[in-house]
Amino acid sequence: GAVVSQHPSRVICKSGTSVKIECRSLDFQATTMFWYRQFPKQSLMLMATSNEGSKATYEQGVEKDKFLINHASLTLSTLTVTSAHPEDSSFYICSARDPGAGGGETQYFGPGTRLLVL
Amino acid sequence: DQQVKQNSPSLSVQEGRISILNCDYTNSMFDYFLWYKKYPAEGPTFLISISSIKDKNEDGRFTVFLNKSAKHLSLHIVPSQPGDSAVYFCAASARGGGKLIFGQGTELSVKP
Numbered sequence: 001g002a003v004v005s006q007h008p009s010r011v012i013c014k015s016g017t018s019v020k021i022e023c024r025s026l027d028f029q030a031t032t033m034f035w036y037r038q039f040p041k042q043s044l045m046l047m048a049t050s051n052e053g054s055k056a057t058y059e060q061g062v063e064k065d066k067f068l069i070n071h072a073s074l075t076l077s078t079l080t081v082t083s084a085h086p087e088d089s090s091f092y093i094c095s096a097r098d099p100g101a102g103g104g105e106t107q108y109f110g111p112g113t114r115l116l117v118l
Numbered sequence: 119d120q121q122v123k124q125n126s127p128s129l130s131v132q133e134g135r136i137s138i139l140n141c142d143y144t145n146s147m148f149d150y151f152l153w154y155k156k157y158p159a160e161g162p163t164f165l166i167s168i169s170s171i172k173d174k175n176e177d178g179r180f181t182v183f184l185n186k187s188a189k190h191l192s193l194h195i196v197p198s199q200p201g202d203s204a205v206y207f208c209a210a211s212a213r214g215g216g217k218l219i220f221g222q223g224t225e226l227s228v229k230p
Contacts, residue, residue: 004161006161032216034216034217034218042222043207043220043221043222043223044162044207044220046217046218049216049217091159093161093162095161095218097216105150105152105167105211105213105216106152106164106167107152107164107218108164109154109161109162109163109164110161111160111161112159112160112161114159
């Protein structure tokens with residue numbers, strides 16, 4: 001299957017700082033990437049859809065000024081958690097849709113980033 | 119409103135037997151369905167998918183069945199192996215929408 005990388009895998013930061021997470025599709029071009037958040041023992045919650053060359057589409061209840069998304073190229077999307085607070089501590093996962101797989105509907109996921117805000 | 123539901127939070131199966139994971143959906147616009155396997159602190163791994171024009175798709179030990187009239191899909195794993203122990207998520211999308219809607223997950227435990 002297609003490979004999606006995520007960096008960093010784990011980050012610990014102080015409250016009030018900003019954290020940037022990178023998501024890359026390594027062997028395909030992804031016009032659309034997605035950012036999810038997962039709390040312990042819960043399902044994946046879609047935060048936003050990242051579209052190359054245009055603004056991201058945020059799900060209801062997700063603060064776009066707090067979770068900045070940039071999709072600068074067909075292989076890279078970044079999520080910046082601005083002014084992070086302890087309640088932002090979570091597991092963040094990105095995915096990329098491979099246009100060549102499953103009629104373009106299959107998403108491949110990165111390994112996730114564990115964010116801990118102290 | 120939970121559009122995709124996995125009503126069994128956990129399932130325990132003996133090694134070598136069949137594992138059957140179930141998923142129900144409510145949105146008739148969904149036309150593409152996927153199963154993912156996930157370990158703790160890792161991203162989901164794509165297993166198998168099925169389009170609404172089919173009722174069965176098979177890949178090795180994994181088979182997905184789709185019953186559109188019942189809005190139900192299932193994943194069969196046979197024979198089950200201890201390495202299959204993980205959380206399994208079903209997901210659905212409406213073509214053109216792009217978004218995947220996930221179920222709550224079922225934790226499968228395959229005992230030797």
